[in-house]
Amino acid sequence: MLTLFFGCAKPVDFNQLDDLTLLPVMETSIIFYNATAGDFFVGGQEENVAQDFVFIDVFNNGFVQDNLVRAEFVFETKNSINRAYSLQLDFLDVGGALLESFSINSPASPNNEVVASEHSEVFEGATLANIKQSRILVFTLEMLPGAPINQNSPGEIDLKSKGIFHLSLGE
Amino acid sequence: MSLRQLPFFIVFMVGMCFSQNKQILYGFSEIPQSLMLNPGGKVNNKGYFGIPLLSHFHVNAGSSGISAYDVFADDGVHFNAKVRLAVTNLKPNDFMTVTQQLELFSGGFRFGKTYEQNEYLSFGLYQELDFIGYFPKDYAILALEGNQGNIGRPFKLDHLNFNTDLISVFHVGYNKKVNSKFTYGFRGKIYSSIANINATKNEGRFTTVRGGNNIYQHIFDLNLSARTSGITSLINDDNSDFDDDIKTLRKRVLFGGNLGLGIDLGITYQITDQWTFDASLIDVGFIRHTKDIENYELKDNFVFEGVDPIFPESNGNQTADEYWSEIEEEFEELFTLDTTTAKYTTWRPAKFNASLNYAFGKKKSKDCDCLFDEGGYLNAVGGQLYAINRPKGPQLALTAYYYRRLFKGLRAKATYTIDSYSFNNIGFGISAHIGSVNMYIMADNFLQYKNIYDAQSVSLQLGLNYIFKNETGMIKNNH
Numbered sequence: 001m002l003t004l005f006f007g008c009a010k011p012v013d014f015n016q017l018d019d020l021t022l023l024p025v026m027e028t029s030i031i032f033y034n035a036t037a038g039d040f041f042v043g044g045q046e047e048n049v050a051q052d053f054v055f056i057d058v059f060n061n062g063f064v065q066d067n068l069v070r071a072e073f074v075f076e077t078k079n080s081i082n083r084a085y086s087l088q089l090d091f092l093d094v095g096g097a098l099l100e101s102f103s104i105n106s107p108a109s110p111n112n113e114v115v116a117s118e119h120s121e122v123f124e125g126a127t128l129a130n131i132k133q134s135r136i137l138v139f140t141l142e143m144l145p146g147a148p149i150n151q152n153s154p155g156e157i158d159l160k161s162k163g164i165f166h167l168s169l170g171e
Numbered sequence: 172m173s174l175r176q177l178p179f180f181i182v183f184m185v186g187m188c189f190s191q192n193k194q195i196l197y198g199f200s201e202i203p204q205s206l207m208l209n210p211g212g213k214v215n216n217k218g219y220f221g222i223p224l225l226s227h228f229h230v231n232a233g234s235s236g237i238s239a240y241d242v243f244a245d246d247g248v249h250f251n252a253k254v255r256l257a258v259t260n261l262k263p264n265d266f267m268t269v270t271q272q273l274e275l276f277s278g279g280f281r282f283g284k285t286y287e288q289n290e291y292l293s294f295g296l297y298q299e300l301d302f303i304g305y306f307p308k309d310y311a312i313l314a315l316e317g318n319q320g321n322i323g324r325p326f327k328l329d330h331l332n333f334n335t336d337l338i339s340v341f342h343v344g345y346n347k348k349v350n351s352k353f354t355y356g357f358r359g360k361i362y363s364s365i366a367n368i369n370a371t372k373n374e375g376r377f378t379t380v381r382g383g384n385n386i387y388q389h390i391f392d393l394n395l396s397a398r399t400s401g402i403t404s405l406i407n408d409d410n411s412d413f414d415d416d417i418k419t420l421r422k423r424v425l426f427g428g429n430l431g432l433g434i435d436l437g438i439t440y441q442i443t444d445q446w447t448f449d450a451s452l453i454d455v456g457f458i459r460h461t462k463d464i465e466n467y468e469l470k471d472n473f474v475f476e477g478v479d480p481i482f483p484e485s486n487g488n489q490t491a492d493e494y495w496s497e498i499e500e501e502f503e504e505l506f507t508l509d510t511t512t513a514k515y516t517t518w519r520p521a522k523f524n525a526s527l528n529y530a531f532g533k534k535k536s537k538d539c540d541c542l543f544d545e546g547g548y549l550n551a552v553g554g555q556l557y558a559i560n561r562p563k564g565p566q567l568a569l570t571a572y573y574y575r576r577l578f579k580g581l582r583a584k585a586t587y588t589i590d591s592y593s594f595n596n597i598g599f600g601i602s603a604h605i606g607s608v609n610m611y612i613m614a615d616n617f618l619q620y621k622n623i624y625d626a627q628s629v630s631l632q633l634g635l636n637y638i639f640k641n642e643t644g645m646i647k648n649n650h
Contacts, residue, residue: 011244011245012239012240012243012244012245013243013244013245014243016243016245016250017250019249019250019251020250020251020254021251022314022315023315024313024314024315024316024317024319025316025317025318025319025320026317026318026319027317027318027319027322027379027387028379028387028389028475028477029385029386029387029388029389029475029476029477030385030477030478031385031477031478031479031480032384032385032476032477032478032479033479033480033481034384034479035481050481052480052481052490052491052492053491053492054478054480054491054492054494054495055492055495055496056495057499074386076386139480139481139491141481160384160385160386160477161385161386161477162385162386162387162477164319165317167317169314
């Protein structure tokens with residue numbers, strides 16, 4: 001009976017476990033903002049540039065370094081202000097050196113109807129390596145030249161975004 | 172032992188998937204260990220002792236929904252494709268179990284006031300490993316696919332549900348044949364837990380939904396916990412000497428672990444000369460874990476929808492980085508494991524057995540070699556029900572069997588079982604009495620032996636006992 005127990009087995013290969021590759025794709029919200037035309041009129045005059053930065057630690061870990069193979073950032077803007085906008089994102093390394101940069105443009109809306117636009121940036125290979133090296137992210141929102149606005153100008157600008165992260169685990 | 176060895180252990184268990192049903196041994200009254208399945212079973216020896224370490228060995232492994240061959244077949248199909256198919260086909264209530272038992276010693280003897288000696292005391296010490304793990308389907312989907320194709324789908328965190336027990340059990344059982352119709356028995360058990368790891372109370376979900384201020388809202392509702400006892404001291408001890416760990420384990424086998432109590436109950440009722448009914452309840456008990464405990468908890472709620480770097484609403488003067496740091500802290504908190512040493516109680520997986528049996532075919536007198544009891548029947552058929560209480564509810568098995576007395580103390584039993592693993596489980600067992608020595612071996616899932624890896628469950632029991640026969644020198648068939 002013991003012979004029977006161990007005797008018959010079709011070929012199996014447990015080493016196949018080494019071949020297991022998981023390729024999940026994670027989507028996450030990243031940045032957003034919503035502002036009225038009046039938000040760009042501060043202290044009696046137009047404020048054309050808003051800039052800020054954050055220290056980012058999300059890329060600074062072994063899991064992301066080893067397994068992230070493709071990153072895509074998707075931005076959706078809706079603008080009903082009669083001014084065009086440009087949001088520039090700068091990825092800097094820990095010493096402040098610029099690694100990657102791109103801008104998202106939103107055209108002006110002369111009749112204050114919503115103008116929707118979409119923008120996406122894909123990072124793979126060398127550019128992805130730059131993203132993984134970045135530790136500081138600088139946001140610069142610029143209101144481009146155009147018809148003057150004031151506190152009571154109509155319209156708003158809305159930006160939503162997501163990151164699409166392709167992971168490859170187990171290789 | 173170190174934590175690094177754990178993954179191999181888990182892979183081993185996934186690969187070898189092992190259950191607790193002993194359908195062939197149940198009711199096999201010539202084998203003293205059948206009293207472990209029904210303390211109120213029939214006894215037909217004057218006494219016995221198990222050959223130490225050899226009297227009862229049992230392994231039983233099973234996985235519902237899948238076999239090792241399904242995933243590991245060397246068939247040229249890419250492994251990722253087979254894993255993906257398996258994950259798609261498996262349900263969150265599919266499970267794997269492994270049970271292993273080894274009797275260290277056991278014995279029993281008949282006693283009583285009257286010349287009939289209708290009472291029987293049995294005792295022993297055995298070690299048991301019991302694992303059950305349910306398939307963590309949503310975790311597997313998240314790892315395979317991510318959330319991209321699953322927007323709006325809640326990933327249910329209760330899918331992670333498992334328990335592992337390594338225990339030793341000291342037991343003393345009492346059996347009394349009240350009259351020719353009715354026998355009852357009970358068995359007290361002291362459990363000593365060598366190690367326990369369980370995560371049976373997980374709740375919560377992770378969901379990505381559209382909407383809110385950004386494209387997605389990520390809703391974290393986490394209520395995860397795992398409890399361990401007997402593990403920390405083995406992993407965290409300074410020695411790398413396995414011998415020292417073995418010494419610690421040996422102490423725990425002999426009442427040095429976390430202790431618990433349990434009881435088995437059973438009856439046999441002889442309805443007519445040929446019809447018998449019996450039933451038992453096994454391992455109704457608990458273990459109180461008070462020593463060497465380490466528990467982990469992850470409890471939090473958080474909704475993340477990204478960051479507003481330019482016009483943070485939270486307050487006007489905050490810089491984007493301060494605002495971002497706050498969110499980073501929230502995330503850190505969200506995934507911070509709380510460690511506690513709170514005492515806890517685990518319940519043993521209680522088992523229920525019942526059977527209805529019909530004996531027939533008396534040996535003709537002209538063939539009688541007078542080794543058999545004159546009143547004995549040669550054959551028996553019957554149906555058995557088995558149920559075991561598991562973390563997500565009971566699991567059932569139904570067995571039909573044929574039992575036959577062959578010659579000179581040789582008995583055989585064949586079973587057909589329907590359970591969570593398969594509808595075609597054929598089992599076979601034999602018990603031989605050679606002089607005073609009783610040997611038995613039984614195994615199931617014979618239809619699968621043409622390819623053992625395709626068996627969704629396998630079970631094997633074997634053992635060796637020394638039997639003090641009845642005064643008549645015969646081994647009665649009271650099956």
